[in-house]
Amino acid sequence: MSKWQWDTFFDAFPMVVQGLGITISLTFACYLCALIVGFVWTFIRRMKFKPLRWILLWIMEFIRSTPPLVQLFFLYFGLPMVPVIGVALDPFTCAILGLGVHYSTYIGEVYRSGIDSVDKGQWEASQALNFSTGKKWTKIILPQAIPPTIPMLGNYLIIMFKEVPLASTVGVVGILQLANNYGAQHFRYLEPLTIVAILFLVLSYPSAILIKKLEVKMNRRFDKKAVLKESKGAVS
């Protein structure tokens, strides 16, 4: 068997690329799920009732420190067998739930760091101005907490993009699955797998650079604001 065959490469390429749509849409679906569930974790962290908070935080730690692959298997193979709440999920939903919830624990931490970074004076000021809780969050805290976390959130999008091939193990036909299928049919794994690697690199590397640029821009903007505030303080 010769080592590298260009015709196999070109033969496999269109087939593997077909899966790209599914891989990308799955990434965004998981990401959306993680963004939403992440809010839930942040909310839990701020809960007043201690025992419940404690239990839920341990659950979060549990989800965080166990492999997403096993969680996927649990959802896909295990859940339908659970007596009462057992529902059979199709692979796509299963992947969204599994990966989404797994990464939501990370996203929740990002939110938390954003909220923690809001200056204490802002909390006090909104209280002094007699804002309601809802208004305090929507008008004062969140507008300041979210922008600094955007680069971090973007990083997680890229990380999730790279984790999505895990879903091929429960039967989502993304690029990795197609490459493996091709490999099994023609008994040539080298070219299709290389294509997959190249596709990932081509998609994730530019976006990583973009996010880095965004980060620099954000940093500059927030620094400028801080500098401005200081200089104003000095003048008055």
Add this chain to the structure above:
Amino acid sequence: MKGVEITLKVLFASILLGYSMAFIAGFCRLSNNIILRSFTGFYVEVFRGTSLIVQLFWLYYALPMLFGWDIGSNFWAGVLAISLNYGAYMSEIVRGSIQSVAKGQYEASTALNMSRFQRMRLIILPQAVRMMLPEFGNYLILMLKSTSLVSLIGMADILYQGDLLKDANLSLAPTVYFLVLVFYFIIALPLIWLTKKMEGMSKKGVAS
């Protein structure tokens, strides 16, 4: 559950290899030699840009075809994939923390007539390692999670054993996978504790 032993073996091997890879690549990226620097830069970007599962399959299925030699066993394919992947991520941390040691420290050690090696070993590294510790702890847990992938290339780790049990009796599936999750969590607990401790260590005795 005999799988725990294999999971732990893979974990330790990849931790050792991964950390050494991180330091080697981290230093290479700081070297003055432009070929060495760009080569490691290429390595880091490739391994950071593609996903671990793809690398794993590539090392296991594709590499033997490309060069005609086998990587030996699925154990080494798994360990290599995990450690090369996380080595690439961690080398960035190594580089970042070495670069963030204050310039004055370099100048002072030069002024004290230290050799390059002495400067690195006695002055820079002790300060840089302290900054690396918390991040390294996080990567321990990430590596543990990624060891579950080796079951996909046929290693009999915890997950693989769980799969076998599930195949034997499908109605056991929820219990089996839950147990597998619990096993991973039990292995992760000391690592979480270690991470917290490392964070404490890196904060100790530093102003602000």
